[in-house]
Amino acid sequence: MTKNDTYALARRVAEFSLTKKAEDVCLMDLRGLSSVTDFFVICHGTSDVQVKAIATAIVDGLAEDGVKPWHKEGYEYLNWVLLDFVDVVVHVFLKDARDFYGLERLWGDAKMERIAD
Numbered sequence: 001m002t003k004n005d006t007y008a009l010a011r012r013v014a015e016f017s018l019t020k021k022a023e024d025v026c027l028m029d030l031r032g033l034s035s036v037t038d039f040f041v042i043c044h045g046t047s048d049v050q051v052k053a054i055a056t057a058i059v060d061g062l063a064e065d066g067v068k069p070w071h072k073e074g075y076e077y078l079n080w081v082l083l084d085f086v087d088v089v090v091h092v093f094l095k096d097a098r099d100f101y102g103l104e105r106l107w108g109d110a111k112m113e114r115i116a117d
Contacts, residue, residue, distance in 0.1 A: 006087040010039040014115040016061035029111040044093040048078035055081040
């Protein structure tokens with residue numbers, strides 16, 4: 001996958017999250033900072049039902065594009081769902097969990113782009 005492809009995938013994730021009213025959608029460019037992934041997409045919902053809906057919209061939407069996650073976790077408790085697409089890792093939080101873990105602070109050197117409708 002090229003750098004443009006991974007950015008396009010991250011943007012698609014953000015678009016799918018917004019279809020379920022995800023809040024504060026942030027795309028973080030980790031290229032050059034981490035060898036683990038190229039992008040984080042971070043967003044949150046206001047209830048566990050919304051977190052599940054956001055995560056499902058992302059997985060289902062990308063499946064239509066022929067892209068499947070390598071790994072999924074967090075569906076048991078729905079306070080933090082992680083979707084690993086290898087070059088793009090998605091974090092769908094409940095608001096309080098997002099504030100607690102503070103991924104944006106931990107990766108403060110990353111270029112961040114806020115995505116809105």
